[in-house]
Amino acid sequence: MTTLGVIGIGNPIRSDDGIGIELINRLKARQIPEGVELLDVGTSGMNILHHLKNFNKVIIIDAIRTDGEPGNCMFFTPDEIDKDGSIKTRSTHDANLLEALELSEMLGERPEEVIIMGIIPEDLTIGEGLSSKLKEKLPKIEEELRKKIEELT
Amino acid sequence: MSNNVNIDVEYLTRVEGHGNIKVNANNGNIEKCEWQVIETPRFFESMVVDHSWKELHHITSRICGICSIGHTLASLRATEDALDINISHQDELLRKLILHAENMQSHILHVGYLALPDLMGTGSVLPLASSHPEELKTVIRLHRLSNEMSALIGGRTTHPQRLIPGGFSKIPTEKELIELREKLKNATNDLTACADLLEATADGFPEFQRETEFISLTSDDEYAFYDGIISSTDTGTYPVSDYLNVTNEFVVDQSTAKFAKNNRESYMVGALARLNNNYDQLAPMAKGVAERFNLKPVNHNPFMNNVAQLIEVVHNVRDSIKIIDVLLGEGLEPQDDYYEPKVKVKQGRGIGAVEVPRGILFHDYTYNEDGTCTAANCVIPTNQNHANIQKDMEKLAPSILDKPQDEIKLNLEMLVRAYDPCISCSAHHLDVEFVE
Numbered sequence: 306m307t308t309l310g311v312i313g314i315g316n317p318i319r320s321d322d323g324i325g326i327e328l329i330n331r332l333k334a335r336q337i338p339e340g341v342e343l344l345d346v347g348t349s350g351m352n353i354l355h356h357l358k359n360f361n362k363v364i365i366i367d368a369i370r371t372d373g374e375p376g377n378c379m380f381f382t383p384d385e386i387d388k389d390g391s392i393k394t395r396s397t398h399d400a401n402l403l404e405a406l407e408l409s410e411m412l413g414e415r416p417e418e419v420i421i422m423g424i425i426p427e428d429l430t431i432g433e434g435l436s437s438k439l440k441e442k443l444p445k446i447e448e449e450l451r452k453k454i455e456e457l458t
Numbered sequence: 459m460s461n462n463v464n465i466d467v468e469y470l471t472r473v474e475g476h477g478n479i480k481v482n483a484n485n486g487n488i489e490k491c492e493w494q495v496i497e498t499p500r501f502f503e504s505m506v507v508d509h510s511w512k513e514l515h516h517i518t519s520r521i522c523g524i525c526s527i528g529h530t531l532a533s534l535r536a537t538e539d540a541l542d543i544n545i546s547h548q549d550e551l552l553r554k555l556i557l558h559a560e561n562m563q564s565h566i567l568h569v570g571y572l573a574l575p576d577l578m579g580t581g582s583v584l585p586l587a588s589s590h591p592e593e594l595k596t597v598i599r600l601h602r603l604s605n606e607m608s609a610l611i612g613g614r615t616t617h618p619q620r621l622i623p624g625g626f627s628k629i630p631t632e633k634e635l636i637e638l639r640e641k642l643k644n645a646t647n648d649l650t651a652c653a654d655l656l657e658a659t660a661d662g663f664p665e666f667q668r669e670t671e672f673i674s675l676t677s678d679d680e681y682a683f684y685d686g687i688i689s690s691t692d693t694g695t696y697p698v699s700d701y702l703n704v705t706n707e708f709v710v711d712q713s714t715a716k717f718a719k720n721n722r723e724s725y726m727v728g729a730l731a732r733l734n735n736n737y738d739q740l741a742p743m744a745k746g747v748a749e750r751f752n753l754k755p756v757n758h759n760p761f762m763n764n765v766a767q768l769i770e771v772v773h774n775v776r777d778s779i780k781i782i783d784v785l786l787g788e789g790l791e792p793q794d795d796y797y798e799p800k801v802k803v804k805q806g807r808g809i810g811a812v813e814v815p816r817g818i819l820f821h822d823y824t825y826n827e828d829g830t831c832t833a834a835n836c837v838i839p840t841n842q843n844h845a846n847i848q849k850d851m852e853k854l855a856p857s858i859l860d861k862p863q864d865e866i867k868l869n870l871e872m873l874v875r876a877y878d879p880c881i882s883c884s885a886h887h888l889d890v891e892f893v894e
Contacts, residue, residue, distance in 0.1 A: 318505065318520045347616040348523030351567055354598070355605050355615070404584065411587035412598065431505065 308340045309457050310360035310416070311450075314367040314402070316348050321375070321426030321439050324446075325366035331447055338458040354405040358414035362457050365402065366450070369423030376442035378424040378449055386421075418457070422450060461486040461859045465867050477879065479870050481855050491855050493848045493874065495713035503834045511537050511623060511803065511829040518821065518836070519617045524567070524880060526617045527560035527608060528814030529821075531684065532836075536821040537623050540808025541829065543801055548791050549625040554684045555781050556611040556618065557812070558774040561683065562604035563615075564815035565729065565767035565774075568878045569656065570597030573764045576872050577659035596651045600771070603641055607778070610634055624799025632790050639782040642775050646743075649772050653747050656768055660751065663761035663876075664869050668853045670758060670846055671721050672731035673704065675813050681732070681739035681773060683813040689735045691756050692721040698811040701820045705837045717845040718837070724845035727817025728877065729766035730757060741776035744769050760850055763876045767815075803829035816840055816880055840879045847877055 311332065317323030329345045337343070342360070346353055357363060364380075373379075383406050402421075409415040424446060427436040435443065463483040478494040502521055506514050515533035519526040531553060538545065545553075571583040574597075580586060586594045605615045610630050612618025620628045630638075675686035676695065688696040688704055696704055707716040719725065733740070733748070737755040740748065748754070751765045807824040817839030824833040850873055858866050 316520055316523075318502075318517060345614070345617070347520070347526065350523070351571060351601075352523075352563075352605060352615050355602050404582070407584055408587060408598075411584070412595070431502075433505070 308361045309338075309454065310342050310344060310356060310363040311454060312344045312346055312353065312356060312363055312365045314346055314348070314353070314365065318431060318433055320428040320430055320432045320434070321424075321436050322368050322429050324368050324424045324426065324435060324439060327435060327443070328366055328447060328450055331443075332450070338454060340458055341454060350401055351405055353402065354409055354414075357405070357409045357416055357419075358412075360416045362418040362420075363416045364420045364422055364450070364453060364457070366422045366424070367402070368426040368429070369421075371423070371425065373425045375425050375427035375436070375438045376446070378422060378446050380420050380422050380449075380453060383419055383421065420453065420457070422453065463859060463863055463866060465863070465870060467867060467871060477874065479851070479867075479874065481851075481866070481870065483855075483859055486859055488852075488856050488859075491852050492712050493844065493851055495715040495844060502836060506823070506831050506834045509831050511541060511801075511825055511831070514823065514831060514834075515621065515623070516617075521836070521838075522880060523616055524564050525560065525814045525816065525819070527556055527612060527621075528812055528819055530612075530618055530621050531557060532810040532812040532814070532819045532821040533823075534621060534623055535810025535812060536808045536823045537810075537825075538808065539810060540806040540823055540825050541623070541801060541804055542806070543624045543799070545625050546791070548629075548785065548788070550684070551781050551785055552611055552626060552629060553621070555778055556608060556621070557683050557814075558778045558781075559604050559607035559611065561813075561815050562771050562774045563601065563608060564878075565771045566597060566601045566604060566652075568815075569764055569767050569771075570594075570601065570652070572878075573872075573875060574655070574659070576868070576875065577656075577662040579662075590655075593651065593655050596648045596655075600645060600648050600652065603645055606641070607638060610638060622799070624801055625797070626793070627797050628795045629790070629793050632786060635782050635785060635790070639779055639786075642779050642782075645775055649743075649747075649775060652768060653750060653772070656765065657750055660765065663759075663764070664854070664858070664872070665759075666761060666850075666854055666857075666873075667758045668760070668850055670849070671725040672734040672756065673720065673725050673727050673842070674732040674735045674818055675811060676735050681736045681741075681777070686811075686813075688811070688818070690720060690725070691731075691734055692725075698809055698820075701809065701811065701822070701837065705820070705842060707837065707841065713844060715844055716841050717848070718842040719845055724849045725842065726760065726846045726877075727839045727842045728763055729770050729815070730760065730763040731817060732813060733757070733766045733769060740769065741773045741780075743776050744773035747772050760846070760873065761876045763878070767878070803827070807833075814839060816878055817842060838880075840877070843877050843879065847874055847879070 313325030313329035315325040427438040465481040467479040482490040518533040519530045613620040671692040675682040676689035677686035734755040820837040822835040
């Protein structure tokens with residue numbers, strides 16, 4: 306039975322916004338531990354709600370805008386985000402990730418453990434492929450993700 | 459009159475993308491009334507140039523996270539038109555099925571998660587989880603069903619993989635279709651519950667009428683989504699190849715998105731436009747819901763687009779059952795997985811027109827003899843609606859100036875949300891501020 310969902314969010318034609326999808330595609334080509342499912346959910350925010358119920362644990366990978374060097378990645382839980390900050394008001398989509406998580410919790414479907422892996426983008430303009438900065442750091446970012454997956458399985 | 463009003467909504471919420479509402483009134487006179495679209499232009503038409511006919515539908519599917527299936531289908535139809543590729547009757551039925559799934563998915567999301575909070579006065583879907591848990595679960599069940607349906611036919615819920623020029627790389631099994639039919643049949647109670655819920659709250663929609671033109675696809679055979687010709691409530695029908703003469707996109711100062719017009723200053727596309735053009739072809743159960751809301755063609759109240767969306771969801775479910783019955787009745791023609799239709803590449807131009815949740819969508823591609831794209835044009839539903847939103851706002855704002863400012867603001871926001879605009883679905887990054 307699948308217990309860990311690794312979910313990539315993003316748009317591969319908005320440059321570094323596609324980092325979550327790129328990581329999912331890279332992992333698909335490699336050996337991953339049993340019980341791990343890899344998902345590319347694209348940019349549809351609320352759809353993630355229907356995937357969450359299938360897992361005990363999830364890692365959600367997305368580009369994040371916060372202070373720091375492009376290519377830096379960090380793991381955090383939804384509780385660590387300032388909910389009254391910009392995340393609630395500047396979502397570009399139908400419903401943002403935090404709303405989906407909150408709804409999932411209210412429905413009693415939220416996985417026991419939710420980890421967000423955020424990667425700071427350099428470039429979010431229209432275009433295919435990652436920026437050179439992220440490309441350079443990609444092996445390291447992938448390694449960190451693989452370590453986290455092992456930790457959780 | 460001493461009505462001084464200053465409405466300044468930056469980044470309207472519960473719509474896709476970024477738009478502003480600006481209304482100023484001085485002594486009861488409107489000085490400014492603008493629907494501003496402030497998205498960065500997206501340049502998809504340039505991005506697909508130099509790509510192969512095999513890739514275009516994957517790229518354009520990423521235009522939108524909500525209408526990714528619709529963009530995929532409009533793209534495939536344009537490519538198939540340009541390269542003279544035919545698809546089988548079975549593949550056509552499967553495509554109609556997945557388009558129903560997407561329409562349901564999008565409409566339920568809009569009516570349930572985005573519009574209902576206005577009618578219930580909760581400002582967001584989250585409070586509904588405690589105030590109306592059963593109703594919310596109904597909405598979520600229907601949304602989930604449409605997602606499962608998209609995944610079954612397209613390979614995943616969004617950005618489908620199995621739809622390719624000439625057909626499908628993998629098709630569902632008869633057993634899977636039988637199971638899906640069962641689930642769709644079981645959704646009847648949920649649909650009725652949703653109609654009850656909307657009916658109980660529908661008096662929250664402002665009374666408003668403004669005569670306008672409605673444009674959608676139409677077909678002799680069915681309530682058109684996948685196939686048809688262009689139809690206007692003002693001027694009759696046009697072949698799809700005439701789309702540029704119907705859409706007439708133009709640039710305005712207040713918006714980075716283009717506006718469009720045909721017979722009047724503006725026109726409307728989407729569920730209400732389809733319903734106004736094709737009402738008689740709705741499934742009987744869907745027509746029953748329309749009658750409950752007294753929605754008859756031609757309806758000129760844009761707020762009724764929310765109701766039209768729910769009516770279409772009922773139609774989508776009922777017509778999907780009918781399509782599965784036909785597929786199973788004819789017997790599913792087996793096909794190997796990873797199937798690749800044989801395609802003879804040629805030079806040419808093709809146009810695909812498909813009804814997606816927010817209205818009629820056109821993709822127009824030109825290919826060279828190698829099957830490489832040399833030119834592309836996409837006319838997106840929300841762009842066709844911007845001018846109509848502006849004109850509605852110009853009529854609505856002066857008529858509600860005597861209301862409290864908060865109510866004026868809410869009514870104007872509801873007007874824009876009724877169109878379910880998808881201003882930009884092309885980026886998804888989180889803005890994160892950590893708790894200090």
